[in-house]
Amino acid sequence: MNSVQNKTILITGGTDGIGRELVMQYLALGANVVTCGRNQTKILELEAEAPKGSNLCVLNADVSVEKDCQRLVDAVVNMYGGIDVLINNAGISMRGLLEEGSRTMIPVIKKVMEVNFNGTLYCTSFALPYLIKSKGVIVGVSSIAGYRGLPGRSGYSASKFAVQGFLEAIKTEVVDKGVHVMWVSPGFTASRIRFSALDKEGNQQGATPMDEHKMMSAGACADLIIAGIAGKKRTVVMTFQGKQTVFLNKFFPGLTDRLVRMFYFRNGKLVK
Ligand SMILES: NC(=O)c1ccc[n+]([C@@H]2O[C@H](COP(=O)([O-])OP(=O)(O)OC[C@H]3O[C@@H](n4cnc5c(N)ncnc54)[C@H](OP(=O)(O)O)[C@@H]3O)[C@@H](O)[C@H]2O)c1
Numbered sequence: 001m002n003s004v005q006n007k008t009i010l011i012t013g014g015t016d017g018i019g020r021e022l023v024m025q026y027l028a029l030g031a032n033v034v035t036c037g038r039n040q041t042k043i044l045e046l047e048a049e050a051p052k053g054s055n056l057c058v059l060n061a062d063v064s065v066e067k068d069c070q071r072l073v074d075a076v077v078n079m080y081g082g083i084d085v086l087i088n089n090a091g092i093s094m095r096g097l098l099e100e101g102s103r104t105m106i107p108v109i110k111k112v113m114e115v116n117f118n119g120t121l122y123c124t125s126f127a128l129p130y131l132i133k134s135k136g137v138i139v140g141v142s143s144i145a146g147y148r149g150l151p152g153r154s155g156y157s158a159s160k161f162a163v164q165g166f167l168e169a170i171k172t173e174v175v176d177k178g179v180h181v182m183w184v185s186p187g188f189t190a191s192r193i194r195f196s197a198l199d200k201e202g203n204q205q206g207a208t209p210m211d212e213h214k215m216m217s218a219g220a221c222a223d224l225i226i227a228g229i230a231g232k233k234r235t236v237v238m239t240f241q242g243k244q245t246v247f248l249n250k251f252f253p254g255l256t257d258r259l260v261r262m263f264y265f266r267n268g269k270l271v272k
Pocket residue numbers: 012013014015016017018019036037038039040042061062063064088089090091092115141142143144185186187188189190191192193194196218
């Protein structure tokens with residue numbers, strides 16, 4: 001897809017972070033962009049900051065709610081007559097050890113699965129007939145945690161493995177229909193995701209355990225995603241650390257177990 005001028009792009013979770021950067025960059029490229037989020041203040045801020053005259057529609061929709069996803073897809077089709085690119089970006093994270101919250105962690109992990117996996121399932125399913133018609137592109141915003149389970153992020157890792165497995169299967173199902181299915185895997189990217197991540201009790205942790213300044217920016221991440229979609233890549237794995245983790249885990253999983261443990265733990269305590 002060389003030019004996105006007048007193409008219709010549906011990006012879930014475009015009111016903050018990576019999704020917001022994707023929205024702004026696609027608007028600058030002349031695309032029609034529809035996005036969603038749950039927080040009305042962030043929706044109004046995005047609408048206010050979009051360039052005047054650009055084709056942006058922001059809906060209040062929760063991707064973990066099936067009928068919200070149906071409404072979202074219907075709205076895009078009513079407005080623009082079809083969909084060229086679906087980017088399943090909306091996602092939340094969590095942080096907690098299963099052994100420390102073996103009861104409270106169950107609803108936390110279910111919630112993460114509902115947003116990250118079910119959201120991708122619903123939006124992809126409702127949009128698929130239109131993407132077949134347009135020979136469009138389906139994208140999952142996964143993570144390095146979709147290749148390598150990360151401690152303290154068991155539910156998040158499960159959700160991203162699920163997204164990748166689902167999309168890989170769909171890719172093979174629709175390959176002869178001209179639909180391109182891909183997923184992208186950001187490494188650590190500065191955003192609000194760690195602040196809003198659910199702790200073992202299901203509360204937003206409100207702080208980040210990592211140095212956000214040392215991370216890839218959300219803008220740089222969006223650049224790589226847009227280039228990957230334009231080049232119809234199979235996957236895009238981002239950051240040196242991310243690529244190294246995926247490579248080592250594939251060929252040296254035992255060593256990677258030890259390296260990941262060393263990265264996340266100090267004196268037996270989860271510190272990241
Ligand atoms: N940042 C990283 O280090 C990183 C690394 C790897 C992968 N990723 C992935 O990249 C994607 C974007 O993450 P981010 O870092 O940009 O996060 P973020 O800054 O927290 O932004 C998340 C966006 O998704 C929306 N959202 C969350 N839950 C939603 C729901 N149930 N329904 C609709 N919208 C929802 C949020 O708006 P509301 O809260 O208002 O709904 C917000 O607009 C996620 O899938 C994440 O897993 C991020």
